[in-house]
Amino acid sequence: MHLIGSSLSCKREGKLIFSELNFKVSSGEICWIKGPNGSGKSTLLRLLAGFIKVSFGEITLDNKKITNKNDVIYENFFYLGHNNPLKSYLTVKQQIDFWEGITHTKYDLELDSFNLKNIMDLKIYECSDGQKKRIGLSRLTIDDKKVWLLDEPTNSLDIDNIEILKKHLKLHQKKGGLAMIASHENFIFKPYKDIKLTLETPKNLEKDPFF
Amino acid sequence: MLFALANKSILLSTSFFVILILTVGIGFGQTGDSSEKTVIAIIWIATALSSLLSIKEMFQNDFEDGTLDFYMLSAATLETIICLKAFTHWITTNLPIIFLIPLISIPLGITFYHSILISLVMLVSTPALSFISTLGAALTLGEKGGNLLLSIFILPTFLPIIIFGMKISILITNSIYDIMAHLILFALSLICLAITPFITSAIIKVHYS
Incomplete structure (x- = not known):
């Protein structure tokens, strides 16, 4: 390619x-x-x-x-801009479910490459900037391009x-x-x-x- | 997925509708003019206005945080996303209002049977409002303070549906129920469903480049 x-x-x-x-x-x-x-x-x-x-x-x-x-x-193409496409009123889990719904692939919870297990139930507005970035990057494993x-x-x-x-x-x-x-x-x-x-x-x- | 597309404005636009009806109702109460025609006009205008309230949020947030970029590059076509958006808008703003109409129009002097028929008319005609709204939302994308601009664009396009719907509703209060007119409103909604997603997606694509 x-x-x-x-x-x-x-x-x-x-x-x-x-x-x-x-x-x-x-x-x-x-x-x-x-x-x-x-x-x-x-x-x-x-x-x-x-x-x-x-x-x-x-x-x-x-x-x-x-x-x-x-x-x-x-x-x-996979595109991730500097503003993270996250919805602040969702929990991390809901956000990931939403991406999964559109891309039809799953985030591997066993592998949990971006250490999201502990923050799954947090609302996104409660997350720190670094955590938000991690959530954004976790889409790399969901959205396979x-x-x-x-x-x-x-x-x-x-x-x-x-x-x-x-x-x-x-x-x-x-x-x-x-x-x-x-x-x-x-x-x-x-x-x-x-x-x-x-x-x-x-x-x-x-x-x-x-x- | 629908859950994520929806936002928290359900209560907001419904309460706006109720408050608007009550205020206008009280205002008209002072003049002593409380004919059924006025009540119906109030109901339709209130529906259109509360429908306007949450249009801006349809694509604006997604555009700002980059979710729209994600949609554009995803396997789901933009048209599908737009349909879902319009559908969510309808469920969150118009559907609660339709359920409220029998409740709110009885104190205003419309019989229960008639109010049920009116909400049936609303049920088939309001999807058109939601689909037309996507056009306005796409046109004012990225515009700061585009809310007013949006109202100026969109309210006139609501007119055919409001005029038609109001006429049917007034006939209903005169105990004439015209099934054909009802079907024509439904057809209008279906036409909007068939056409607007394509126009809206074209507008969004032009907006990007």
């Missing part, structure tokens, strides 16, 4: 966020998207997930063009849980999945082969009369 972006550009509200971006990520590879704040890391991930339109260039997955096709179900798009997955995670996340990334690699991760933190990726996309800071496009 290959995810290829060729000369990708993205313009939003008259500003060029990035341009002429080329990359190729294959099965078993993890791509680390680096860049300063506001350089378009999140935008790139949302673009890959199909939430934002590509201005120029194209994205292909296994030689199939997937750029700007509204009717394509992006069934291969080939391509992981993770936006700042290590935010507010402690070292133990970063280790757990690393373990899951390794498993994912073994299964032949690929992952693209936007993160400031360096250390979690050291054992992996990574591809670095360093994004430039946004340029103003006022000179361009056609936009």
